[in-house]
Every structure is written in structure tokens, then in C-alpha cells.
Amino acid sequence: MPDLKLFHFDIPTWGNYGDKALFPVVRDAFRMLGSGGADGVSSTSGRAGGGMWQSGNEVDFTSAAALRREVDLALVERINSAADAVVIGGGGLFPQDTNPNRLSGWQWKISAEALAAIEVPLIIYALGDNRFPGQPEFDERMHSHVSRVLDQSVFFGLRNTGSMRTMSRFLGVDGSYDRRLPNQALAAGQASESQVGTISRSEAIRFQPCPTTIAGLLYEPLIDRRPDPSQKVLAIQMLVHPRQQAAGFDAEVIHQATIEAARMLVAKDWTILSVPFHPDDAEVSRQLLAEVPEVEEVRLHGPNVGFFAGFDLFASIPYVLGGRGHAQMIPFGVGSIPISLDLHAKLGYFAEDIGHPEFVVPVAPEGMADESDIGSETGCETARRALTLAQRIVDTVERAYAQGNDLQCELLSTRQDLFDLTRDNHEVIHDLLRPGSRPASTETTAGQLPGSEKLRTSVDIRAEEFHLAAVAEAEEFSAAQTRDLTKVRREHKKKLESLATHSKGLETERENLRAELNHKESQLERQSAELDARTTELDAQTAERNRHAVAAAGLGKQLDETKALLRSVNDRTATAEAKVLIDKTAHGLTWRARRIKRAFKR
Numbered sequence: 001m002p003d004l005k006l007f008h009f010d011i012p013t014w015g016n017y018g019d020k021a022l023f024p025v026v027r028d029a030f031r032m033l034g035s036g037g038a039d040g041v042s043s044t045s046g047r048a049g050g051g052m053w054q055s056g057n058e059v060d061f062t063s064a065a066a067l068r069r070e071v072d073l074a075l076v077e078r079i080n081s082a083a084d085a086v087v088i089g090g091g092g093l094f095p096q097d098t099n100p101n102r103l104s105g106w107q108w109k110i111s112a113e114a115l116a117a118i119e120v121p122l123i124i125y126a127l128g129d130n131r132f133p134g135q136p137e138f139d140e141r142m143h144s145h146v147s148r149v150l151d152q153s154v155f156f157g158l159r160n161t162g163s164m165r166t167m168s169r170f171l172g173v174d175g176s177y178d179r180r181l182p183n184q185a186l187a188a189g190q191a192s193e194s195q196v197g198t199i200s201r202s203e204a205i206r207f208q209p210c211p212t213t214i215a216g217l218l219y220e221p222l223i224d225r226r227p228d229p230s231q232k233v234l235a236i237q238m239l240v241h242p243r244q245q246a247a248g249f250d251a252e253v254i255h256q257a258t259i260e261a262a263r264m265l266v267a268k269d270w271t272i273l274s275v276p277f278h279p280d281d282a283e284v285s286r287q288l289l290a291e292v293p294e295v296e297e298v299r300l301h302g303p304n305v306g307f308f309a310g311f312d313l314f315a316s317i318p319y320v321l322g323g324r325g326h327a328q329m330i331p332f333g334v335g336s337i338p339i340s341l342d343l344h345a346k347l348g349y350f351a352e353d354i355g356h357p358e359f360v361v362p363v364a365p366e367g368m369a370d371e372s373d374i375g376s377e378t379g380c381e382t383a384r385r386a387l388t389l390a391q392r393i394v395d396t397v398e399r400a401y402a403q404g405n406d407l408q409c410e411l412l413s414t415r416q417d418l419f420d421l422t423r424d425n426h427e428v429i430h431d432l433l434r435p436g437s438r439p440a441s442t443e444t445t446a447g448q449l450p451g452s453e454k455l456r457t458s459v460d461i462r463a464e465e466f467h468l469a470a471v472a473e474a475e476e477f478s479a480a481q482t483r484d485l486t487k488v489r490r491e492h493k494k495k496l497e498s499l500a501t502h503s504k505g506l507e508t509e510r511e512n513l514r515a516e517l518n519h520k521e522s523q524l525e526r527q528s529a530e531l532d533a534r535t536t537e538l539d540a541q542t543a544e545r546n547r548h549a550v551a552a553a554g555l556g557k558q559l560d561e562t563k564a565l566l567r568s569v570n571d572r573t574a575t576a577e578a579k580v581l582i583d584k585t586a587h588g589l590t591w592r593a594r595r596i597k598r599a600f601k602r
Contacts, residue, residue, distance in 0.1 A: 002060040004433060006030060006123070007083035009067035009108060011091065012471040017277040017300035018326030019091060020472070021307045022212055024464045026090055026125060027061055028456045029211040029422065032218055034058030035434075036427030058430075061087075066475055068099040071110040073117060080119045085433055087123045088149075090159055090210050092130025092325065092346065094167070096142060097243075105142030112145060121154035123429060126210045128325070128346055129163040133364065134247030138170055147171055150204060154432045157208025157425060162349030164205055173204040208425050209353075209418040212326060215311050215333035217419045220455040222311060226335030226412070227318035229404030232270040234319045234397060235298075235336075236262060236288065237327040239281045244343055248365035253382055254341065255284050257389035258321075259291050264394050266294045273298055273317065275310075277324055303473065306465040318408070319400060321393065325350065333415065337400050337407055341393075354414050356407075361396050363389065 010023035035058050062082045065075060079086060093107040103111045131138075150156050150171060158164050216222045227233070238258045240251035262272045274285040274297040281301075289295050300310050311334050314320065320331040321339045325346045328338040332354065340347040341363045351360045400407060 003035070003058045004060075004430065005062045005082065005084050006059060007079045007086045007120075008061050008064040009071075009086065009088045010064050011068060012064075012066055012468060012475040014303045014305070014469075014472045014476060015279060015301055017305070017310055018212075018324060018330070020301075020305075020468070021310055021326065021330055022090055022210065023064075024307045024468055025211045025215055025218065026087065027064075028218055028460070028464065029214075030059045030061070030087070030426070031460075032454050032456055033423055033426040035430035036423045036425070064471070067093070067108045069109060070101075070103065071108075071114050073114055076114050076117045080117075083120055085121045085123050085154065085429075086118060087125050088127070089124060090126030090128075090208075092128040094127060094138070094142075094146075094163070095130045095132065095135070096138060097135070098130070102141070104145040105139060106146065108149075112148060115145070115148055115152070118152065121433065122149060122152045124149065124153050124156040124158075126157055126159040126208045127163070128159045128210075128349075129166045130325075130344075130346060131166075132241070132243040132247065132344065133249070135243070143170065155206065155208075155425065155429045156204060157206045159208060159210045160346065160349035160353050161207060162345060162352070164207060168205055171204075206425060206428075207421065209422060210326075210329050211422065212329045213333045214415060214419040214422060215330070216315070216335055216415065218456055219308070219311070219461065220457045221308075221461070222315055222334055223455060225315045226408065227314070227316055229318045229337065229401070229408045231318055232265075232268070232401065233273070233317050234265060234270055234321060235273045235275045235314065235317045235331070236295075237275050237277050237281060237320070237322040237324060238284050238288075238341070239278070239323055240343060241280070249343065249363065250365075250382075250385070253386045253389060254343075254363050255287065256382070256386040257393060258284070258341075259288050260386055260390035261321075261393040261397075262288060262292045262295055264390060265397065266292060268394075268398075270397075272296075275300055275313070275320075275327075277301060277327060303469070303476070306461075307468055308461045308465065318404065319397060321397065323347075332411065335408060335412060335415075337404070337411060339393075339396055339400055354411060356411075359396060359400060361389075361393055 008023070008027060010026070011019045012023070013019050063078075065071070067088065088108060091107075095107070096105055099107045099109060101109045103109055104115075146167075150173070158167060211218070216225070236258060238255065240249050240254050245251050266272055272292065272295045274288050274295050276282050276285040276297070276299055278301050282299075285297055285299075289297055298313060299305065300313075310330050314331040314336045315334040317331065317336055319339065320327060320336050321341070322328055322331075323341045323343045325344070328340055328347060328350050332338050337359075338351075339359045340351065340361070342348060342360045343363060348357060348360050351357045
């Protein structure tokens with residue numbers, strides 16, 4: 001029986017090669033390193049992860065569960081009854097938009113109640129801050145949940161020092177650490193062999209590299225294998241994710257630059273392989289093969305590709321250009337020289353941790369400023385920028401090639417540092433879980449290689465691949481059903497929302513019509529009142545007109561009478577005036593006749 005029985009929360013998948021490769025290697029690191037000493041785990045020939053062990057094993061796994069599925073109390077009870085500790089990880093489990101949920105705020109989908117019910121210690125192993133550029137800060141729900149995980153953890157290890165910085169700030173814990181790996185500190189003359197150990201001086205958060213970075217020291221088929229750096233062979237994995245595009249990364253320029261760089265390297269007698277890690281990488285790979293016919297494709301995703309296939313492949317490829325974290329770490333773990341495009345902070349974190357940030361080619365919006373006039377005569381801004389970036393990629397690859405042997409030796413030494421650090425961490429984990437149980441003979445010195453009896457063999461690899469294939473098959477089928485159900489639910493929800501919106505629209509329209517009707521009624525009532533008032537006014541005016549008409553008729557009659565009277569008066573006055581005139585005329589004529597008569601008398 002094993003000294004320690006562990007339960008593993010992982011991500012069984014065949015869709016993303018990085019995740020497919022990672023979790024079996026996590027289990028194999030525990031099986032091989034055991035308590036951290038040289039005489040620990042012997043290889044098993046039983047079904048990996050299936051709860052069967054050979055005598056002499058120190059560590060093995062009772063079972064595993066998908067960490068993106070909700071953890072219920074029934075599973076917690078099984079864990080409490082069968083396991084000594086729970087391993088979570090590795091992987092970049094700290095984005096909030098991958099497997100979004102309101103239980104934890106990060107990828108491990110476990111409620112605070114279920115988390116509190118876990119009675120055995122937690123081992124947080126090689127996790128990373130995987131926020132994409134431009135994404136918001138982590139929220140309070142995640143802060144509260146991860147803080148509880150930290151409190152329940154006997155070991156909280158993050159896979160790069162960049163994540164240690166960001167998560168230490170986020171959690172408000174001591175994040176002091178020495179970035180340099182042991183051999184780097186020794187080479188600088190600033191540490192003795194007795195002083196080098198775990199990098200983090202924090203009691204809360206430790207540096208635990210991704211175990212894929214030491215795979216070449218864990219598996220018997222990889223021991224003494226390493227690529228020949230004198231060969232001009234380059235593998236390419238490339239994709240600008242929509243989340244990176246949302247942050248301003250120019251996918252068209254970067255993808256075209258990758259293709260153009262491959263074309264330029266082929267012209268310089270390089271052999272180029274396209275190695276898509278994920279179905280999302282397939283489109284860029286198809287473009288690469290279509291535009292550069294000399295390129296060959298080796299697909300690493302899918303149900304027919306085992307977790308060990310990539311390690312075996314990269315053990316013969318000296319140089320790798322990638323845009324994913326495991327497109328750096330897996331090749332590094334078997335002796336390849338990783339070159340990356342600066343598509344994510346984690347790529348820079350890893351390059352800094354291995355001492356070579358210069359092999360990360362800047363492609364972020366602020367790093368894409370033109371550094372030369374190459375291609376300016378094309379008159380096409382996109383083509384010109386792509387050609388400039390392609391030349392930058394080619395220059396970086398050729399610079400690595402020029403240092404090939406020395407660079408590979410240095411990186412292999414760094415890999416040994418990471419192995420020693422991991423071994424020391426396993427000592428810490430074992431001593432915290434089983435104080436005083438580790439025999440003194442298991443102490444090792446820095447740089448010591450594991451004994452051949454501890455290496456994971458081809459039989460172990462096949463067993464783990466069988467286990468992974470079976471679990472991934474079920475998980476992918478279940479995930480497909482979940483996706484279909486989620487799609488149906490989403491469509492149903494969309495229809496309900498559409499109906500609710502339509503109903504709300506109808507209700508709003510009804511309310512609007514009712515309001516309009518009320519307004520019309522009020523308006524009609526107002527108009528009716530105005531009409532009644534007007535009618536009353538008209539009636540009054542009519543009565544007034546009638547009164548005026550009667551008065552006018554009376555006045556007309558009076559006028560007629562007055563006219564008749566006037567005519568009568570006028571007639572009398574004229575007769576009188578005529579008589580007076582006649583009298584006057586007769587008088588005048590009489591007087592005139594008298595004057596004439598007197599005149600004759602004289």
C-alpha cells in the first residue's frame with residue numbers, strides 16, 4: 001500500500017494537447033518523486049490512477065475527477081474516506097471566463113460549503129495566473145474562495161514567479177522570492193549549495209514549476225534523449241485567440257508573419273513542422289501548409305493522440321516557435337529551445353524564469369511599432385507590418401541557432417534546477433503530511449538524477465494513456481452532451497427572453513394604447529366641454545342677435561314712420577315756402593310796377 005493516497009482534480013481532455021499532457025505528468029511526478037528522495041517511488045504496472053499499487057510505492061492516486069464539474073458532497077465524502085490529500089492542478093486555473101461559475105469564481109467548480117467539508121489537506125500544484133491581456137482584475141468572490149483554498153492547503157505552489165507576484169498581491173500574502181533558480185544563483189557566486197532550495201521565502205506561496213518542464217527526467221524513454229541543436233528543424237504552433245484580438249493583437253498580421261517567417265526559413269534550408277495543439281490552431285496550420293508547401297503537419301490534438309506523443313516528438317526537434325504556454329514548457333522539458341510570441345503574460349513569465357526573455361518576440365500592440373522599412377514599397381500596411389514581424393521572428397530563430405549547443409546546455413542545467421526544486425517541494429509536502437516518516441537515506445543533493453528504478457516506463461505510459469483515453473472519452477462525451485444541453489437551454493432561454501421581450505413589448509404597447517385612449521377620452525371630454533361652452537355662447541349670441549333683430553325691426557318701423565312724417569313735413573314746408581316766394585315775387589312786381597308808373601308820370 002502507498003504511504004500517501006492522493007485524489008486528483010484534473011481536466012481529462014483530448015481537445016487541448018497541453019492539458020492532455022499535463023495532468024498525467026502531474027500524477028507521474030508524484031508517483032516518481034514520492035517523498036522527494038532518491039529511493040522513493042518504483043514504477044507501477046497496474047492501471048494508472050486506478051487505485052492499484054505495488055508494494056514499495058510511497059505515493060499513488062486513489063481516483064480523479066474533472067475539476068470543471070461541480071463537486072458535490074457525495075464526492076467530498078468519498079475523498080475524505082479514501083484519500084490522505086487532494087491535488088488540484090496544475091494548469092492556468094486562474095482565469096474567470098474559462099468555466100465561469102458563481103460557486104468559486106475560478107475554474108475549480110466547488111462551493112464554499114463543499115470546500116469546507118473536505119477534511120484532508122489540499123495540495124495546490126503548479127497553477128498559474130492565466131488572465132488574458134486586457135481582462136479585468138479578479139473579483140471578490142474569487143478572492144474569498146481562493147483565500148479559503150490557501151487556508152486549507154498544506155502546499156500552495158504556482159508554476160512561475162510572475163503568477164507568484166500577481167496572486168500574492170491578489171491574496172494579500174507574503175510573496176517575497178528570489179527569481180533565480182539554484183544554478184543561476186550559484187553561477188553568480190551569491191549562494192552556496194547549502195543555501196539553495198525552494199525559491200519562495202513565503203510560507204504561503206511557493207514556486208512549483210509545471211512538471212512538463214522536467215518530463216525528460218521523469219520518463220525512461222526520454223532519458224539521455226535530446227534534440228540536436230545543429231539541425232535546422234523548427235516546429236510551429238500558432239494562434240491569436242479571440243480574447244487576444246479583443247485586447248488589440250492583430251491576428252491577421254501575426255498569422256501572416258508566422259507564415260512568411262516559415263517561408264523565409266525554408267529558403268534558408270530549415271525544415272518546418274506545423275504542430276497544432278488545439279482544434280482552434282487548425283486554421284492557421286492549414287494556411288501555413290497551403291502557402292508553404294514544404295511544411296509538414298503533426299497534429300497533437302484529438303482522441304487518437306496519446307499524452308506522450310508530444311514529448312516523444314519534441315525530443316527530436318531542437319527549436320520550437322509557439323504562442324501557448326505548453327508549447328514552451330513541453331518542448332523545454334525534453335531539451336528543445338523554446339521561442340515564443342508575446343501573446344500572453346505567462347509566456348514572458350516562463351522565459352524570465354529560465355533566464356531568456358530575449359526569446360519572446362514582441363507582438364503586443366505596443367510592441368508592434370515598425371523597427372525598419374522592410375516591405376514599405378508594397379504599399380500595403382498589413383503586408384508591410386507582417387513582413388517586418390516575420391523578419392524579427394527569423395532573426396530570433398537564427399540567433400538561437402547561432403548559440404545552439406551552449407544554449408541547450410544552459411537550458412538543460414536550468415531544467416535540472418527545476419527538477420531539484422520540484423524534488424525539494426515533494427520533500428516538503430511529504431514531511432507536512434507525514435511528519436518524521438521519511439527515512440534519512442532519502443536525502444539527495446542538488447543535481448542528482450533519479451535512479452532508473454524510479455523512472456516512469458513505457459508500460460506506465462501506456463497504462464496512463466489507456467486511463468486518460470477512457471476518462472477523456474467519457475468526459476468528452478459528457479461535455480458534448482453538456483454543450484448540447486447548454487445550447488438547448490441557451491436557445492430555450494433565448495426564446496423565453498424573446499417571448500418575454502415580446503410580451504413586455506405587447507404590454508408596453510397596450511399601456512401606450514391605454515394611455516393614448518385615456519388621453520383621447522380626456523381630449524374628447526375637454527373638446528365636448530369646450531363645445532358645450534361654445535354652444536351656450538352661441539345660444540346667448542343668437543338670443544342677443546334676436547333681441548337686436550327685434551330692436552332693429554322696431555327701429556326700422558320707427559324710421560319708416562319718421563320718413564313718412566318727414567316727407568309730410570317736407571311737403572308742407574315746400575308749399576309754404578312757395579307761397580311766401582310768390583307773395584314776395586308779387587310784392588316785388590307790384591313795387592316795380594309802381595316805380596315804373598311813377599317814372600311815366602314824371
